[in-house]
Amino acid sequence: MQHRPSDWILILDYGSQYTQLIARRIREFNIYCEIHPFNKDLSDFENNLPSGVIMSGGPSSVNDEDAPYLNTNVFDFEVPVLGICYGLQILAHHIIPGSVEKAERREFGRSDLIVDDDSDLLSNIPEESVVWMSHGDHIKKLPADYEIIAHTDNARVAAVRHVNEKIFGVQFHPEVVHTVYGKQILKNFALDICKLEGTWTAESFIESTVKEIREQVGNDRVVCGLSGGVDSTVVASLIHEAIGDQLQCIFVDNGLLRKNEFQKVLDLYEKELNLPVKGIDASDQFLEALKGVTDPEKKRKIIGNVFIDVFDEAISNDKSFKFLGQGTLYPDVIESISFKGPSATIKSHHNVGGLPEEMNLSLIEPVRELFKDEVRNVGRKLGIPDGFIKRHPFPGPGLGIRILSDVTRDKLTLLREVDDIFISELRSQDLYDEVWQALAVLLPVQSVGVMGDERTYEYTAALRAVTSVDGMTADWAHLPHPFLAYVSNRIINEVPGINRVVYDVSSKPPSTIEWE
Template sequence: MQNPRPQQLVAVLDFGAQYGQLIARRVRDLNVYSELVPCDITVDELKELAPAAVILSGGPASVYAEDAPGIDAGILEMGVPVLGFCYGQQIMAVTLGGEVGHTEKGEYGPATLVREGDSRILGKTPVEGQTVWMSHRDAVSRVPEGFRVTAHTETCPVAAMECAERNLYATQFHPEVRHSEYGKTMLESFLFDVCGLERNWTMDNIVEQKVAEIRETVGERKVILALSGGVDSSVVAALVHRAIGDQLTCVFVNHGLLRKGEPEMVEQVFRTQFNVPLVHVHAEERYARLLAGVTEPEQKRRLIGTEFWKVFFEEAQKIGDVEMLAQGTIYPDIIESGARKTGGKASTIKSHHNLIPFPEGVHFDLIEPLDHFFKDEVRELGVSLGLPSSMVYRQPFPGPGLAIRIIGDVTPEKLDILREADAIVREELDAYNARLFEETGERNGEHSCWQYFAVLPDIKSVGVMGDERTYARPVIVRAVESSDAMTADWAKLPYEVLGKISSRIVGEVAGVNRVVYDVTPKPPATIEWE
């Protein structure tokens, strides 16, 4: 489904910055819709999007490098406000006749900003003493005609510049990161004081808009949805069902690789609570035969994904007259898969289960109402739709399920061990997160866990239990802090929480005599093990 944009769009030109997505998220956090667009977009292509404002992201290149990304100069003459960060400031400067120099000393991390004179975007921040986040060696050495310097640091003489008459603004620092203590204030000044935008990117407005879009797109046609019970597909199911009612049929393929209690939860929420037409396909034995002896991770993914769609399309044929397929694709899926261009070339980190292999002679028109939403926005949408919090704040779970949290081949015995151990991890860390939420009011606060689960490696180790030597399996606990899964750090859990998890797993799960904790961030690791 084509993504109709709100009347207010802030277009973020992505020059390959590590913070590109973060800029879009920070703008949305202020209730203004923002979207990443490729940095090589032409002025005519950008005008078709009718942005109310443009932000130029940072980037890793030098503006003078042979293959450095440039910008269509017409974008700076469109008449809409433009704000550049880091590389965005530098490309603005050289495009408009200024100069960028290679400084003797780089500036990385926190720096102290000193303002110079009045500034439309910095005017509500302190004149001296505010901390900003820098990441550069090149810097503007001469501002373009009509611009004036509005801030500096000890190392960077042009830490901010602007030409208010042309509504062009730029900073060498990164206001989008939390380490820039007045970054939010600066963004608010740009969006609301300079651009005159409204805070209308709210969940109530979004639900109303999406329901209308889906009804218009679907008309009288039948829609089918592959429902996993995960956040994304569940929100799509609730949203599409609100729009078209029983024209939607959900197919829940139970491959036997789900976590403890999940099939029952899907049945209860969608069949009982929401009265959604639901087909529950029991394919557990079919998958057990398929995965017997398979150890290579990507082969597991391919087999599970291919078989899933075989089962799904078999059910679609039984339903008959289905013309449309609803998908729970979200923005990070698109970016991380490298499936669509968002500025620069994304490399595929792992294969995603939502890239659909239609069988020969079969095709459905797609509805992807979440394809421009980040994960936290999808959760907010689920709350607005009335989904239970246990489902909305459900742990992220890969399409291949527990099969890729079992290192080596997948057997019924290993599935039983992992399912029970994982249930203990989730139970204890659900309770830990709930305590933090009660204390702080933040769903994903400083010390809370964003994702947590158990992994079963393909080894055994010696232990002593009940005065007897054991030779049993270890369980790995993985818990990370993140907001969007693009980067993550290991969760600094209290020792007593880790101790309780370990004691419970060893005491309650047969076949386990050791528990270890993964303390590796992403990167260099990924969140999942396979």
């Protein structure tokens, strides 16, 4: 399912760690954009040309033997082009091979940009401002058709434009927050140079998506597996808006949900959202399959396979289902089409991955072009309660990957109580919305403690809370020390089996948000 509007920006990825940030910044102007590898066959867009092209930075040197090349077909579109860092250097190198060379002094971090011409791209930018540099090469010879519009003390060529065409380049990264006026630069390019109006909103997305779902499904039926999370709930709500009771939702209790979660979420689906949902308690089936398993990847695969079995059994007697609704998000799509092919697998994706071929269901993925915060905005417009929309992400394998050992009912009971205390205190002390995700982990560590006059030998619980925008990067949340002390005290006093609590102070990267 493709929701590309008529006015959009194409981002060609040259491998920068910041490429997704470019997309996020552009979308903040209510402008749709897509990321594709630099070597994408651009003829795929002949029937819906972009209104502008941005070429990202990248880790390579243009002089490397296998360096990513300039996709010259972008100029056939006859639309504005902006090259960022490597994207700028490849413009010069393509015209004058050898014009880019290793700089005597590399430039990484903050630098002072001096604006030489504040028209078009650098309009409304102060004469001097801070930008974020990240490059070891620099342009020593600028092609004749380009002129310098900004410089730094270390980079004679910090921003350029073509004298006749709407082609621009910057040596710094306007997409990162460290570039103080970076958002204004991207706004100048998207709105003023590309002449886009910023009409891509949650409302317009819902309108076009509902229409597409109706056309795609016709009179057939759709089945949608609900996880209890925001993504699948928004997907189900979109599909229900489009086709009503031609949709059947299935919400499975895998025994790995949080305290009282199955019934609470089921009530929300049935009583508040009026979704046609069937609740299935398959906890025994999941826990039996997980018995004795400690490897996190094996846990994921087992949980995914059992879910498929339960899901298959639930609809096996009804041949009217032709489509499967799924909550794939844009970061998952981007990672599968990185400029060097699929990204290295750090861990299997939390969502259930795929169904047996014999089910013969076509996929409907209404939010596959959206980031997490965009999905939440759509959910609000669909009338999903804000308290649910603001819920922290919860992985598909649930508490199964928050127990860092084999999964048993007793351990699940311990972790549920710890998690419930942590989350409920975050809410009661108005800290829940201050963090992007909070969770508790049961460690495979038992340690000596003293309670009263008795020696204990019990488990350790780890608490984790992070701040983030979309989960791609995250910093550990600096929760107040008195709060952490109070929560720790409650857990140790109220959860028999836990005698030690620790707080995770690592960021992503290098750590991941979940422990497994």
